[in-house]
Amino acid sequence: MKLLELGVLYAIGGAVSAIIVSRRDRERTNLRWLNLMLALLLWPLWLPVSLSREQSPTEEQSKGATASEQALYQGYEAVKGTPLEKLLPRESVERIALELRRVVERDRELSRLLCQPSFSLPIARARIDEMAQNGGSARAISVAQRHVENIERLAALHARDQLLLSELGDWLTTLRTQLVLARYSASSAEGVGDIFAEVCARVEVLGTTLEEPPLTLPEPPNLSWPNTFS
Amino acid sequence: MNRQLLELERLLRRPAEIADAARAGRTERSVFVTALVSVVIGGGLFGTALASSRGGIQLLYSAVKLPTVFLLTLILVTPAIAALAVVLRRPLSLAGASVLMLAAAGRAALVLLALAPVVWLAFDRGLTYHRGIVVACICYGIAGLEALRMLRLALGKDLRSFVVIGAFALVLLPAGGQTAWMLRPYVGRPSQHSLPFLRSRESSFGESVERSLFSSMDIYR
Numbered sequence: 001m002k003l004l005e006l007g008v009l010y011a012i013g014g015a016v017s018a019i020i021v022s023r024r025d026r027e028r029t030n031l032r033w034l035n036l037m038l039a040l041l042l043w044p045l046w047l048p049v050s051l052s053r054e055q056s057p058t059e060e061q062s063k064g065a066t067a068s069e070q071a072l073y074q075g076y077e078a079v080k081g082t083p084l085e086k087l088l089p090r091e092s093v094e095r096i097a098l099e100l101r102r103v104v105e106r107d108r109e110l111s112r113l114l115c116q117p118s119f120s121l122p123i124a125r126a127r128i129d130e131m132a133q134n135g136g137s138a139r140a141i142s143v144a145q146r147h148v149e150n151i152e153r154l155a156a157l158h159a160r161d162q163l164l165l166s167e168l169g170d171w172l173t174t175l176r177t178q179l180v181l182a183r184y185s186a187s188s189a190e191g192v193g194d195i196f197a198e199v200c201a202r203v204e205v206l207g208t209t210l211e212e213p214p215l216t217l218p219e220p221p222n223l224s225w226p227n228t229f230s
Numbered sequence: 231m232n233r234q235l236l237e238l239e240r241l242l243r244r245p246a247e248i249a250d251a252a253r254a255g256r257t258e259r260s261v262f263v264t265a266l267v268s269v270v271i272g273g274g275l276f277g278t279a280l281a282s283s284r285g286g287i288q289l290l291y292s293a294v295k296l297p298t299v300f301l302l303t304l305i306l307v308t309p310a311i312a313a314l315a316v317v318l319r320r321p322l323s324l325a326g327a328s329v330l331m332l333a334a335a336g337r338a339a340l341v342l343l344a345l346a347p348v349v350w351l352a353f354d355r356g357l358t359y360h361r362g363i364v365v366a367c368i369c370y371g372i373a374g375l376e377a378l379r380m381l382r383l384a385l386g387k388d389l390r391s392f393v394v395i396g397a398f399a400l401v402l403l404p405a406g407g408q409t410a411w412m413l414r415p416y417v418g419r420p421s422q423h424s425l426p427f428l429r430s431r432e433s434s435f436g437e438s439v440e441r442s443l444f445s446s447m448d449i450y451r
Contacts, residue, residue: 042266045262045308045328046262046328048257048323048327048328
């Protein structure tokens with residue numbers, strides 16, 4: 001096959017590709033000419049790209065995400081590629097989403113744990129009462145008390161996470177509507193910065209853990225072992 | 231425009247992100263367009279630097295031909311890497327391979343753009359034609375390594391990926407070499423009075439490389 005024949009075949013391929021792309025892309029008038037030019041000249045490279053559905057990273061990540069995450073991604077999608085993107089940059093979205101996922105996962109794990117009998121607060125308290133009635137040692141009761149405190153701290157952490165996640169969900173929903181409004185009404189993005197600061201503050205809190213009280217146990221009894229070798 | 235600048239920043243600073251997206255089958259058209267612009271501008275300016283020893287219409291010819299070589303080679307070899315990836319069970323769709331290859335070529339072209347002033351300075355300081363060809367080959371090699379890095383980021387570092395890249399190199403090197411050889415000249419021989427857009431067909435790419443190497447050592451056959 002000569003170069004000219006190859007060129008003619010390539011041109012036919014380009015023309016067919018341009019027809020396919022133009023039929024598919026009727027609605028997207030902004031970049032239509034670019035799409036057609038690429039389909040005509042670089043069809044072996046552009047046609048697979050043009051025919052595949054463009055999926056943004058946030059769209060892929062939002063699969064199976066919580067309502068808060070969905071709101072975050074939708075807010076980002078609303079400003080992506082616009083001057084408003086600097087208000088909610090991709091890096092921040094990814095960082096917040098990562099922290100959200102981590103905390104949601106921790107919250108689920110805590111929920112599962114706190115449902116188990118070994119993490120039940122009434123059972124642990126009943127155990128202390130039982131030990132006190134049966135004349136258990138102070139050290140044994142102190143250890144059991146510590147177990148109760150640990151469960152209480154886990155329950156407090158769980159409650160705090162749930163409250164923060166709920167609040168964060170509300171803030172993210174508001175952030176999304178604010179960004180969408182700013183984009184479509186072409187109004188100023190006043191207030192977005194404040195909302196974003198509130199979101200960041202809550203994410204920072206989510207990243208922390210509750211302070212741990214110092215572990216204090218009574219001195220163990222002085223057990224003397226008879227020296228049989230002396 | 232702002233979007234393209236953001237994508238250019240990703241191409242320059244976060245190639246792993248683009249490689250991940252291509253592997254995951256996310257076909258980001260803005261990356262494709264940005265990489266294409268990088269190939270045209272980077273390749274074009276490097277071609278101009280190469281032709282600066284001869285000047286005249288050769289400046290325009292080389293500025294047009296170098297990006298053309300990039301794009302023709304990509305058209306020829308992109309289905310090959312997609313097929314190799316499928317055969318060796320690497321997750322890479324044809325659309326993902328297209329974006330990945332163009333992004334790799336875009337990065338290579340940006341490396342050439344960075345090297346263009348060095349090449350221009352060397353020719354300006356009296357670098358001879360044959361040594362200039364060798365310098366250009368070294369620049370292509372450096373740029374090629376950067377493109378290879380992008381492929382490695384997308385395909386992974388295990389043995390199977392190594393086999394995919396190795397097999398792909400066997401397709402890319404002769405295809406790219408022959409395409410570049412067919413579209414010569416880029417520098418323009420000093421002995422030639424007229425400057426043709428394309429040189430008449432003679433010998434082959436392999437023979438041409440061998441002859442240029444000997445000529446650079448002042449051994450003429």
